Amino acid sequence: xxxxxxxxxxxxxxxxxxxxxxxxxxxxxxxxxxxxxxxxxxxxxxxxxxxxxxxxxxxxxxxxxxxxxxxxxxxxxxxxxxxxxxxxxxxxxxxxxxxxxxxxxxxxxxxxxxxxxxxxxxxxxxxxxxxxx
Amino acid sequence: xxxxxxxxxxxxxxxxxxxxxxxxxxxxxxxxxxxxxxxxxxxxxxxxxxxxxxxxxxxxxxxxxxxxxxxxxxxxxxxxxxxxxxxxxxxxxxxxxxxxxxxxxxxxxxxxxxxxxxxxxxxxxxxxxxxxxxxxxxxxxxxxxxxxxxxxxxxxxxxxxxxxxxxxxxxxxxxxxxxxxxxxxxxxxxxxxxxxxxxxxxxxxxxxxxxxxxxxxxxxxxxxxxxxxxxxxxxxxxxxxxxxxxxxxxxxxxxxxxxxxxxxxxxxxxxxxxxxxxxxxxxxxxxxxxxxxxxxxxxxxxxxxxxxxxxxxxxxxxxxxxxxxxxxxxxxxxxxxxxxxxxxxxxxxxxxxxxxxxxxxxxxxxxxxxxxxxxxxxxxxxxxxxxxxxxxxxxxxxxxxxxxxxxxxxxxxxxxxxxxxxxxxxxxxxxxxxxxxxxxxxxxxxxxxxxxxxxxxxxxxxxxxxxxxxxxxxxxxxxxxxxxxxxxxxxxxxxxxxxxxxxxxxxxxxxxxxxxxxxxxxxxxxxxxxxxxxxxxxxxxxxxxxxxxxxxxxxxxxxxxxxxxxxxxxxxx
Numbered sequence: 001x002x003x004x005x006x007x008x009x010x011x012x013x014x015x016x017x018x019x020x021x022x023x024x025x026x027x028x029x030x031x032x033x034x035x036x037x038x039x040x041x042x043x044x045x046x047x048x049x050x051x052x053x054x055x056x057x058x059x060x061x062x063x064x065x066x067x068x069x070x071x072x073x074x075x076x077x078x079x080x081x082x083x084x085x086x087x088x089x090x091x092x093x094x095x096x097x098x099x100x101x102x103x104x105x106x107x108x109x110x111x112x113x114x115x116x117x118x119x120x121x122x123x124x125x126x127x128x129x130x131x132x133x
Numbered sequence: 134x135x136x137x138x139x140x141x142x143x144x145x146x147x148x149x150x151x152x153x154x155x156x157x158x159x160x161x162x163x164x165x166x167x168x169x170x171x172x173x174x175x176x177x178x179x180x181x182x183x184x185x186x187x188x189x190x191x192x193x194x195x196x197x198x199x200x201x202x203x204x205x206x207x208x209x210x211x212x213x214x215x216x217x218x219x220x221x222x223x224x225x226x227x228x229x230x231x232x233x234x235x236x237x238x239x240x241x242x243x244x245x246x247x248x249x250x251x252x253x254x255x256x257x258x259x260x261x262x263x264x265x266x267x268x269x270x271x272x273x274x275x276x277x278x279x280x281x282x283x284x285x286x287x288x289x290x291x292x293x294x295x296x297x298x299x300x301x302x303x304x305x306x307x308x309x310x311x312x313x314x315x316x317x318x319x320x321x322x323x324x325x326x327x328x329x330x331x332x333x334x335x336x337x338x339x340x341x342x343x344x345x346x347x348x349x350x351x352x353x354x355x356x357x358x359x360x361x362x363x364x365x366x367x368x369x370x371x372x373x374x375x376x377x378x379x380x381x382x383x384x385x386x387x388x389x390x391x392x393x394x395x396x397x398x399x400x401x402x403x404x405x406x407x408x409x410x411x412x413x414x415x416x417x418x419x420x421x422x423x424x425x426x427x428x429x430x431x432x433x434x435x436x437x438x439x440x441x442x443x444x445x446x447x448x449x450x451x452x453x454x455x456x457x458x459x460x461x462x463x464x465x466x467x468x469x470x471x472x473x474x475x476x477x478x479x480x481x482x483x484x485x486x487x488x489x490x491x492x493x494x495x496x497x498x499x500x501x502x503x504x505x506x507x508x509x510x511x512x513x514x515x516x517x518x519x520x521x522x523x524x525x526x527x528x529x530x531x532x533x534x535x536x537x538x539x540x541x542x543x544x545x546x547x548x549x550x551x552x553x554x555x556x557x558x559x560x561x562x563x564x565x566x567x568x569x570x571x572x573x574x575x576x577x578x579x580x581x582x583x584x585x586x587x588x589x590x591x592x593x594x595x596x597x598x599x600x601x602x603x604x605x606x607x608x609x610x611x612x613x614x615x616x617x618x619x620x621x622x623x624x625x626x627x628x629x630x631x632x633x634x635x636x637x638x639x640x641x642x643x644x645x646x647x648x649x650x651x652x653x654x655x656x657x658x659x660x661x662x663x664x665x666x667x668x669x670x671x672x673x674x675x676x677x678x679x680x681x682x683x684x685x686x687x688x689x690x691x692x693x694x695x696x697x698x699x700x701x702x703x704x705x706x
Contacts, residue, residue, distance in 0.1 A: 019471055025478040092470035095513075097573040099520060099527055117470040117509055120481035 010037045011132055014055040015090075016047035016072065018064055022116065026059075029121035035129065044072040051082045057128055060110075062091040062101070070104060077109040086111040086131055090124075273313070287313060289320040292327045353424075353445035359432075361386050361399065361441065373422055373447045386441075391419045399441070403430075415448065423449045459519045466512040466519075473512070476505045507648055514652040517577075518635065521659045528571045528663050532687045535575070535613060536566035539598060542579045546587060554592040557583065562600040568613050568684035574660040575684075581653040582617040582680050588647045589640070589678070590621035603683070611686040612666075618679035624672040632670060633658040 013036050017023050023040055030038035039055065041047040044067030051058060058076070062069035069089065076082045089110045094101030102113040111131055114124070272288045289301045301320045347354045347367040356365035366381040366389070374381075374389055381389045392398050394416075402412055411429040418424060425446045432439030480502045484495065520526050536559075543559055550557045586596040601614045624632065628639045636651040661668045665685050672678040 021475045022471065025475055025482075028482060029478070092467055092474065095516065095520070097517075097571075097577070100525060103527065115470070116474040117477065117512075121478050122481055122485065 010035060011056040011128075012037055012039060012054065013128065014039045014041060014047070014050055014058045016041045016044065016058065016060045016064065016069070017090075018042050018061065026121060026124075029125065033125060035125070044068060047072050048075055048079075048082075051076055051079075051085060055085055056132060057111075058085055058087045059090040059124075059128075060087050062089060062093045062105075070108060073105065073108045073110060083109075088128070088131065089113045090116060092116050287316050289316060291320060291324050292331075350444075353443075353447070355386070355390070355441075355443045355445060357386055357399075357441040357443075359439055363389060364440075365442075369447075370445065373424060373445065374418065375420060392416055393419050421449070422447055423452045455522070459523055462515050463519045466515050469508070469512045473505055473509050476501070477509070480505065511650055514650050514656060517656050518652055521656065526574075526659070526663060528574065530569050530571050530664055532567050533570045533572055533575065534566055535568045535570065535615060535684060536562060536600060538570075538572070538575060539579050539615070542576055543583055543598070545580070546583055550587055550596070553587060553590075555587050555590045556595040557587070558595060558597045560597065560599045564600075564602055566600050566613060567687035569687060570664050570666075570684055571660070574664070578657050578660050578682065579615075581657045582682070585653060586617055586619040586621065586678070588649070590619045594620040594677075596620075602686070605683075611688070612683045613686050615682045615684070616679055617682075618677060620677045623674035623676055623678055624670075625674055626672075629670055629672060633668070 010033075013030060015023070015026055015030075015038055017026070017040065023042070027038055027040065030036045039050055039053075041050045044064045047058070047060065047064075048067070060069050060072060064072070067075075069091065073087055073089070076085065076087060087110050089102075089105040089112070091101075091113075092115060094113070094115070096102060096113060096115050096118060105113045112127070114127065119127070268288060269290055271290065274286050274288075286302060291301055301316065343365075347365055350367060351369060353370040353373055354365060354367045355363060355370060358364050363381045363384050363386060366376070366378045368378070370381065370389075371377050374391075376389045386399060387396050395401055398414070398416070402414070406412070409430075411427070413425070413427040415423065415425045425448045426443050427445075428441055428443035430439050430441055480498055483490070484498060490498070517526075540559060543557055546557055583596065583598070590596060596617065596619045599616045599618075601616065602611070603614050604611050622640070624639045631637045632639060633654050635655045637655075638649060638651040658668050661682050666683045667681075668683075669681045670678060671681075
C-alpha cells in the first residue's frame with residue numbers, strides 16, 4: 001500500500017453510520033485512499049461529539065439510533081464550531097429526485113443529498129473531492 | 134222534511150260502512166234521488182257536496198270520492214251496510230245506485246246472502262239480474278220479480294282499479310230519465326276518478342321501483358334538482374356521510390357531501406367543463422371517508438333545467454389497504470437498498486484491485502454487477518411508483534435545456550447501443566431548446582424512453598430523437614415536442630391504451646428477451662404530466678414506435694444569445 005501523500009494532507013471525513021456492513025465497506029475504501037482518512041461515529045450523539053474534534057466533511061446517515069440525521073444536521077449547523085463543516089446527507093432514505101427528504105436536508109444546510117445505493121465508493125470519493133475543491 | 138231524513142239516513146249508511154271493521158270485497162254507494170229531488174241547475178258534485186256538508190265543512194266532490202278509494206283499498210264491509218241498504222231500498226226508496234267493486238258472481242251472491250230482507254234477497258238472487266251484472270258493457274233491463282213486480286236495472290261498467298272490476302248499477306221500480314242521467318253522470322265522474330287513480334298508481338309504481346332500486350343498492354345514490362338540492366338520498370349514503378335520507382332531502386348538496394378543500398366542488402367542475410355531461414372524481418369528506426363519485430347531468434345544462442345523478446362508493450377501506458401496501462413496499466425497498474449498496478461497493482472495490490482475478494472471474498463479477506443494477510432499478514422504480522401514488526412527488530420545475538439534458542443522458546447508452554448495434558441519433562434543433570422541467574425527473578423520463586427504444590429495436594435498427602416547436606391546442610401556450618422514435622418491433626393498436634398503466638408490458642417476456650418491470654412508462658407519464666406536459670404514442674407493428682412528449686417552453690426572447698455559442702453540434706453520435 002504505497003501512500004504518496006502524507007497523513008496530514010489527507011482530508012478528514014467523518015462518517016455517521018450505524019450499519020456495520022456499510023461501515024466496513026466505506027472503511028475499506030477510505031483506509032486505502034490517498035486522499036482521505038475516515039473517522040466513524042455509529043450514532044447521532046457520537047456524530048455530534050466527534051464533529052467537535054474537527055472534520056473536513058461529514059457524511060451523515062438519516063435513519064440513526066437515538067438522534068436522527070435531520071436533527072444531527074440541525075444541531076451541527078447551530079453550533080459555531082461545526083457549522084462551517086460541509087455535510088453530505090448520505091442515506092438510503094428517499095431519493096435524489098428533489099423529493100421531500102432531499103428538500104428538508106438542503107433547507108437545513110446540507111451540501112448535497114446522496115442515496116447510497118446509487119453510488120460506488122469510488123464515485124462517492126469523486127463527489128467528495130469535487131465538494132472540497 | 135222527509136227528504137232530509139232520507140239524506141241523513143244515507144249519510145249514516147256511508148259512515149256506518151266506512152267505520153265498520155268487517156272485511157268484504159264488494160261495495161257501494163246509495164242515492165235516493167227521487168226523494169231528494171234534484172233542483173234544476175244543481176250539479177252533481179254540488180248535490181253530493183250537500184251530503185258531505187252536513188258533516189264536513191267542504192262541498193267538494195273530491196272529499197267525498199275517497200270513499201271509492203277506501204272501498205277498494207281496505208275492502209270495507211258491506212254486511213252492516215246491506216241490511217240498512219236493503220231496508221232503505223225496500224221501505225223508503227224506489228231508486229238506488231249501487232256501485233259494485235267487482236262484478237264477479239261471488240260478490241253478487243254475497244250481496245244476496247247477507248240481505249236480511251226477503252224481497253231484496255229475491256232481487257239479487259234472480260238469475261236475470263246476475264246476467265245483467267256480468268255484462269262488460271252498459272245495459273238497461275227490466276227484470277220480472279217473483280211477486281209480478283218489475284225491477285229496472287241499469288248497469289254501467291266503470292273500469293278496472295287495482296285489478297278489480299268496478300261497475301255502477303242503478304236499481305229502481307219505476308226509473309225515470311232523471312234517474313238514468315244521474316246514474317250516467319255519476320258513472321262518468323267515477324270513470325275519470327278511476328283513470329286518475331290508475332295513472333297515479335302507475336306513476337307510484339315507477340317511483341317505487343326507483344326507490345326500491347335506490348334502497349337496495351349497495352352503492353350510494355344521490356339525485357339533485359336544478360338548484361342542486363337533494364331529491365334522492367339512499368341508505369348507503371347515510372353510512373358514508375352520517376346524514377339520513379330525511380335530514381338530507383331538500384338540502385343543497387354541499388351541506389351533506391361536505392368537502393373541506395372545495396365546498397362548491399360540483400359548481401367548480403361544471404364551470405370548468407361546461408360541455409361535459411358526466412364526471413367522475415374521488416375525494417375525502419370532512420368525516421375522513423374517501424368516496425368515489427360518478428355522476429351525470431341530465432337535461433340541458435346551460436338552461437339550468439337539469440338533474441344531477443350520482444353513484445357514490447365508499448373507497449376508504451380500499452385506499453387504506455393501498456396505503457398499507459405502499460408503506461410495505463416503501464419499507465421493503467428501502468431495506469433492500471443497504472444490501473445492494475454493499476454488493477455494488479465490494480464489486481467495485483474488487484474490480485479496481487482486479488490484478489489477481491482471472492478473466493472468467495472478472496466476467497462473473499460483471500454479471501453479478503448487472504444483476505445488482507437490475508435489482509437497484511426495480512427497487513427505485515417501485516419507490517417512485519409509491520411516491521407517485523401517495524402524491525408525494527414534488528416537482529422542482531426550472532428552465533432547463535432539454536437538448537443538453539438529452540445529450541447527457543444519451544451518452545449513458547453509448548456502450549449499450551453499440552453492443553446491440555442500434556444507432557442512437559440525436560438531431561440538434563435549430564432553436565434554443567429551453568423548457569420548464571424538473572431536471573432529475575426529466576432525466577428519468579428521457580432515460581426511460583431511450584432505454585425502451587433500444588430495448589425493443591432489433592440489431593441494425595435505429596433510434597431517433599427530434600425536437601419540434603409547437604403550441605398547445607387549447608391554451609396556445611408555446612411548447613416543445615420531443616419525439617423519440619425507433620425502428621423496432623412496434624405495438625399493436627389495441628395495446629396502446631394500456632401502455633401507460635402500471636405493470637403493463639405490451640410484449641410477453643418470452644417474446645422479447647429484455648428485462649422490465651412494466652413500471653417505466655407509468656412513471657414517465659406521471660412525471661411528464663406533473664410538469665405540465667403531455668405524452669402520446671403512435672406505433673406500427675414491425676415498423677416502429679414513436680413517443681411524443683411536450684414540455685412548456687421558456688420564452689425564447691430572453692436566451693437567444695446562448696443559441697450561437699453551442700451552435701455547432703454533430704447531429705449523429
